[in-house]
Every structure is written in structure tokens, then in C-alpha cells.
Amino acid sequence: MNVRAQISSVFHLDKCIGCHTCSVACKNQWTDRKGVEYAWWNNVETRPGTGYPVLWEDQERHQGGWKVEGGELSLRQASPGASLGRLFHNPNLPVLQDYYEPWTYKYDDLFTAPAGDVQPTARPVSLVDGKPIDIASGPAWDDDLGGSGTYAANDPGLAVLTEAERTQLFDLERMVFFYLPRICNHCLNAACVAACPSGAIYKRGEDGVVLISQDVCKGWRMCVSACPYKKVYFNWETGKSEKCILCYPRLEAGEAPACFHTCVGRIRYLGVLLYDADRIAQAASRPDQDLVAAQRSLILDPSDPAVIAAARASGVPDAMVESARRSPVYRFVKEWEIALPLHPEYRTLPMLFYVPPLLPALARSASDPDGRFFTSLESARLPLRYLAGLFGGGNEAVVEAAYRRLISVRVHRRAGQVGDVSPAQAAAALEAAGL
Ligand code: SF4
Numbered sequence: 001m002n003v004r005a006q007i008s009s010v011f012h013l014d015k016c017i018g019c020h021t022c023s024v025a026c027k028n029q030w031t032d033r034k035g036v037e038y039a040w041w042n043n044v045e046t047r048p049g050t051g052y053p054v055l056w057e058d059q060e061r062h063q064g065g066w067k068v069e070g071g072e073l074s075l076r077q078a079s080p081g082a083s084l085g086r087l088f089h090n091p092n093l094p095v096l097q098d099y100y101e102p103w104t105y106k107y108d109d110l111f112t113a114p115a116g117d118v119q120p121t122a123r124p125v126s127l128v129d130g131k132p133i134d135i136a137s138g139p140a141w142d143d144d145l146g147g148s149g150t151y152a153a154n155d156p157g158l159a160v161l162t163e164a165e166r167t168q169l170f171d172l173e174r175m176v177f178f179y180l181p182r183i184c185n186h187c188l189n190a191a192c193v194a195a196c197p198s199g200a201i202y203k204r205g206e207d208g209v210v211l212i213s214q215d216v217c218k219g220w221r222m223c224v225s226a227c228p229y230k231k232v233y234f235n236w237e238t239g240k241s242e243k244c245i246l247c248y249p250r251l252e253a254g255e256a257p258a259c260f261h262t263c264v265g266r267i268r269y270l271g272v273l274l275y276d277a278d279r280i281a282q283a284a285s286r287p288d289q290d291l292v293a294a295q296r297s298l299i300l301d302p303s304d305p306a307v308i309a310a311a312r313a314s315g316v317p318d319a320m321v322e323s324a325r326r327s328p329v330y331r332f333v334k335e336w337e338i339a340l341p342l343h344p345e346y347r348t349l350p351m352l353f354y355v356p357p358l359l360p361a362l363a364r365s366a367s368d369p370d371g372r373f374f375t376s377l378e379s380a381r382l383p384l385r386y387l388a389g390l391f392g393g394g395n396e397a398v399v400e401a402a403y404r405r406l407i408s409v410r411v412h413r414r415a416g417q418v419g420d421v422s423p424a425q426a427a428a429a430l431e432a433a434g435l
């Protein structure tokens with residue numbers, strides 16, 4: 001067994017308040033430079049929504065990630081071995097408008113809007129030759145604009161829902177969004193590394209952080225299109241690609257990355273995982289439905305003496321094994337199975353995991369006059385199928401299992417501390433969660 005150590009993270013989505021402090025901390029530290037004005041190594045998008053860059057999940061358009069063909073794993077885009085002509089003509093890149101350009105608001109709208117159920121919104125516009133031009137979207141549009149799902153409705157993930165479910169989702173009384181903070185996943189099977197013809201992108205041996213050598217990068221941007229999460233950015237000033245470096249200088253000084261350190265909601269957990277590097281290709285080529293389980297199975301028990309011995313034999317320092325033993329990420333992902341990878345079907349084996357959002361309980365609503373909203377999976381505010389498309393590779397069962405555990409904790413706390421859920425309800429939820 002070839003054991004490697006990987007620095008990994010968990011973002012607990014119910015705790016994110018969408019303040020964007022993380023994005024600003026990162027921007028101030030790393031991308032406050034000419035050439036990367038448009039780049040947010042850390043961004044926070046609202047879901048349902050179209051994200052940043054817009055519609056980044058449209059893998060047909062951008063040709064990112066891996067696919068399985070004839071049982072073999074292959075990159076979706078042209079292989080690095082393709083002709084040089086192909087390399088210089090990469091048609092799958094997002095354009096600047098996909099990332100958005102600076103904008104202002106059409107404040108006149110606030111004064112001229114007709115009376116309606118929601119407060120008027122100033123539309124975002126770009127000024128071209130002094131004239132306002134409508135902007136199609138931005139990273140957290142519906143949230144920024146206080147709109148009623150106008151932009152969110154374009155989220156391609158909603159295609160799995162029925163018309164009735166979509167209507168309910170954007171019903172003003174029940175309308176719901178959650179925040180999805182995103183950084184580079186520092187994937188185990190990184191598509192950006194595999195696609196780089198010049199060998200400029202590499203995964204650090206000691207902790208798996210994915211970095212781009214600025215000396216070696218030729219600016220061909222195969223990594224930009226290959227990354228299915230669109231987390232590599234081209235610096236038009238230097239002519240090189242750039243990406244999140246997980247604040248490795250801070251890590252080496254024993255500090256958390258800037259976005260973790262500044263996170264207002266304290267949603268971010270950092271920890272080391274030990275994994276079996278010999279089984280990466282096998283795990284990444286599993287059918288979509290099995291990918292979460294396959295990814296979990298790669299992660300080794302850091303307290304198992306056999307794993308510790310194999311880690312030593314593979315050259316993993318004892319300090320990393322000790323970090324893995326204390327890792328909150330291991331507990332979230334492997335022990336409790338409540339943290340899931342985003343879009344595992346891209347097959348890059350992302351090392352950032354998310355606790356899916358239960359979303360705040362409504363205190364009271366017409367459909368739930370007692371205010372006992374969401375004490376069971378059946379009253380979930382977001383359809384499970386939509387969440388399974390984000391966090392389960394389409395497998396509802398893995399998301400449902402995580403949800404049942406989260407719900408059981410919620411009702412347990414509400415029964416014990418708030419007192420608005422009966423002990424019988426709490427017991428039923430625990431039983432349903434298999435706890
Ligand atoms: Fe590479 Fe994208 Fe994975 Fe980051 S998220 S390691 S840029 S493939």
C-alpha cells in the first residue's frame with residue numbers, strides 16, 4: 001500500500017452566512033494585482049444559481065474533468081499529446097463576461113418600479129460609453145439583488161426537478177437559497193495537473209497542495225479548461241496561469257489559510273487525511289453512483305497500526321500521521337459520513353468536502369403553523385434530488401444518509417434545549433437515521 005498524506009477541508013454549509021469575508025481576505029492577500037482583477041480564488045455563490053464563472057458546471061461547454069471510456073479514465077478535453085496547433089487554439093475557455101465585469105446599479109429602477117409584492121431592485125448594469133448595458137449574471141446575483149429566483153432559475157442542476165417542485169422552490173413564502181463557498185479542491189486526481197503539457201502544475205508530495213510553477217508555465221491554459229470546477233485563472237498581465245495555493249506559506253508557519261482564518265461563520269475545518277495512492281485510478285473510474293463511497297474507501301484509518309506502519313514505510317512523516325489522527329476532516333468524511341464531495345462525477349477526487357445545508361428552520365409559516373418545519377426529511381426545503389446532483393453524483397441515498405444524521409442532531413438539540421420538538425419526534429428521527 002502506497003500511503004500519502006493530503007491536507008483537506010470541510011465546509012459546513014449551514015453555518016455560512018454569505019458575508020464574503022473569505023473572498024475578500026483571499027483577494028487582499030493574493031489577487032490584488034494587475035492581470036487578475038477578475039479572479040476570485042475563493043468565491044461564494046448562491047444556490048440554486050449559476051455560479052462563478054457563470055454556468056461553470058456545464059462540462060459540455062468547457063470540456064472539463066474526466067470521463068470513463070471503454071473502462072479507461074480519460075480527460076474530456078484534447079489530450080496534452082495533441083498537436084501544438086490544438087494547444088494554441090483552446091476553444092473551451094470561459095471568457096471575461098463569464099467571470100463578470102465591474103458593474104454599477106441602475107438606481108432609477110428603485111424610484112420608477114411599479115408596486116409589487118417584493119421591494120424594487122436596482123438592476124446591475126455595465127457602463128459602456130456612458131450608457132447602461134444590462135449584465136446577465138454575477139456570482140451571487142439573486143442574493144445581491146434580493147430578487148425572486150430570476151437568475152437562480154437558470155441553474156442547470158434544477159433540470160432534475162419536476163415543474164411543481166421548481167414552482168415551490170421559488171414560491172415567495174418558501175423560497176430558499178444557500179451559500180456555496182468554493183476554492184480549489186486540491187484534488188487527488190487533478191485534471192489541471194494531467195492536462196498541463198509543460199508540467200508546470202504539480203501536486204506537492206508532502207501535503208498534496210496543487211501548485212503552478214510560474215517559471216515553467218507557458219500560458220497555454222489547458223488547465224483552465226480542464227479544471228471542471230474552473231478554479232484556475234489566467235493572468236493576462238504575466239501571461240501565466242494562477243490558482244489557490246491554500247496559503248502554503250501560512251500552512252508552513254502553522255497558520256490556517258487566510259479564508260479559513262477570517263471565516264466569520266467558522267464553517268471551515270482543515271485537517272490531514274491519509275489515503276491509498278495505489279487505488280486512485282480505480283476509485284475515479286467507478287460509476288457515478290458509487291463515487292462517494294469509492295472516494296471514502298481511499299481514506300485510511302489513521303489510528304489503525306497497519307496504516308501507521310504502511311505510512312511510515314511510504315515515507316509519511318510521523319507528524320502528518322499524528323495530524324491525521326486528530327483531523328476533524330476524517331471525522332466528518334469517514335466516521336460520521338456527513339461531509340460529501342462537490343460533483344464527485346467529475347472524477348477528480350476533490351479534497352474539499354461539504355456538509356450539505358439543512359437550512360434554517362422557519363419559525364412559522366402558513367404551511368407549518370406550529371413552526372416545526374423541517375424535523376424530518378419529508379419536509380426538506382430543498383429537494384433531495386437537487387442536492388444529490390451537487391454532492392452525491394446523483395446518488396440520493398448518500399445525501400439522504402447524511403441528512404438523516406444531521407436532522408437527528410437538530411431534533412435532539414431542539415427537544416433537549418429549545419423544547420419545541422417532542423421527545424417522541426426526536427426518537428423517531430434518531431431511529432430513521434439509524435442512530
Ligand atoms: Fe486542479 Fe481544479 Fe482540482 Fe484545483 S479543483 S486541483 S484546479 S482540477
Ligand code: SF4
Nearest residue numbers: 016019020022263265
Ligand atoms: Fe461563508 Fe465564512 Fe466566507 Fe462568510 S467568511 S461567506 S461565513 S465561508
